[in-house]
Amino acid sequence: MKMNTNTSTKKNHQDFGKNPQSIRRTDNYKAEYVHSFVEKWDELIDWDARASSEGEFFIEELRRRGARKILDVATGTGFHSIRLLKAGFEVVSADGSPEMLAKAFATGREHGFILRTVQADWRWLNRDVHGKFDAVICLGNSFTHLFNEHDRRKALAEFYAVLRHDGILVLDQRNYDIILDEGFKSKHTYYYCGENVRAEPEYVDEGLARFRYEFTDGSNFHLNMFPLRKDYTRRLMFEVGFQTIRTVGDFEETYHQADPDFFIHLAEKRYENEPEKIAL
Template structure:
């Protein structure tokens, strides 16, 4: 099975568990301050979420007052996003689309790749095409924000089992555990889900493969795509990469200003990695 078929198969089975795995309220508490600071300090008004999943960032950033559109290659995720966003009147803001095939159209101040989405692309050629798609969707001087696993750290530790979520709700229990297989050219996340409802437990395993993009490769490909002024963080508290060695990697970079290539970038230069 090729990576594209595997990806569609994974999300067709995991889509209805996705928002349990990463609840929106928890994500707002974790990410809200980061986005307010980054977007406000860079004069952002419009955003395209290039891997929008079930619509979380479209909703959160729209609530903050930004114009947000979302695309995702998975029709299953877009179906769920439209369900989630319908009551907010935002369901027409998301559509099925591949960032690698973005064509000239509306330009945005910010492009997002959140939640370990970019590593769904296998091979430098495809990663570069995805970055070039985001670059092309930006206005000059616009920024890209990429959030993914810090694969350098994951491969250094090679932890086999990582507890991710355990919570009790009014009608049951939700638990998710990662069992990770490490290979030279891919990393396999086996997601064990235990969801109890009304005293009846259900147990499932979903499997997804990722391209273990290391930090140096990502920096090189971003620069090759045309981005500059990279700032690297290890969490949404904006601590510089490498301070505590978390499993998160967040990169902020800018599309070059053509009107004045010598213009100094104005965003958080002191936080460069």
Template sequence: MAINQTENLFDDFAADYDRMINWEERLRREAPLYRKVFSDTGATRVLDTACATGQHAIMFSSWGLEVAASDISSDMIAAAQRNAEEAGGTIDFKTAGLAEIDRVFSPGFDVVNCMGNSLPHLKSKESLLKAFSSVAGVLKPGGFFLLQVRNYHRVYARNERFMPLNSRAEGDREYLYLRMIDLGEEFLNFNIVVLAKNEAGKWSYRVESEKLKPWKFSDIEPCLQKNGFAVSGVFGDFGFGPFEPLESTDLIVIARKNG
């Protein structure tokens, strides 16, 4: 059994990521929020950051938007490119961390998207500020930044250490994904236990772990303001529910770049 404590847990995780997530169900749940943001803002050019295997970017492209997407992991970007080719979408993919997007894309995006609890991979306030500065650099004046993280107020208050179990069967192979968190004062340790059954019916497991920073709204808002953003909407779930610190599952923030 291997326990891999890494700087980016998702670096070597592209195949598992598409097995772990039920994309059809997830995108069906999230799509109304993106559709509303894109339609309210009249967006035509969208950048999906920390895009992983590109599933959001592919959906946005299927809606007729001009889409670019980036991730710090070249493995994720390779998987995203394969997924986009299969889906027939034309997407400008780049391997780039959040702090580098203003160096790899030309400015003028209407919306920059950062979903799936990606910001906690940025472990210091300085790196959060750099990332937001880079997002501001690629947005047009008046453009929107849409971000989501888990609601860590609730996670900590309820000691929510386990996420729902995900499973996938592929022929004779089976996979189980158990995501669990060790909550610490300043950081948490995020673990994914991957249990895999091979064709011979033999089970094995490995654990992927990464230290994450549980950013809350009170951390995020001042960093947005310092980079010329004003928060224009805060939601607690993808159904536009209000953000309730002790109840909401998500923290979803819509911020407008001044100008």
């Protein structure tokens, strides 16, 4: 796969217009992930710190179910795709942002892997991604880029369709309940672990969470996202067809509602009376 290395064609500045808070469209995420922002994204994540904080949580959950073939629908710069490849899984890495995919592909090569990358819009996922998977992972608070309920239902239905009959969807989100109800606070322990990068909401209402990302060189970027409430997300998953949904907070089984920075939903494509498949 040949990547475009002509930096003169790459966009480095975000443009939200005169009223940034009015930008509440699913399709806008492609314009938000400009080249200069993507190049700094790993400063925000801090791969080593994030790997340490989440441990083997996702790997163990997938292995416990005997999963082998994984579709990473929000691969970003490739963090989870590469971790799963190193753990021996077969991975297809998808993203709607061409800039993110190019970065992930380059990072994969640095780690000794040729990523199987696919640019795909979740709402038409099965048009671009073929075959069935044991698991779909949608991580990094990515599902909040969908701004209307029709898009969210369509994406979840596409995730459901691409899974084998006993597959699992692993989807995470910020704890927007606490942000909306009590204000923003974050331990910055589990997801955005970069010590010298600030990631905080600049504006929040029930239909928009506009986050500002400040880096050490003085640059700053924004993302407009939809603030998903936990129970709403679970209800959508159930209504689309997922019958068994388990939610944990910050990789812990037991938590107080207000405590986690992030929720992780594990939604299974099987009925409760079906025996669970456990890897031996």
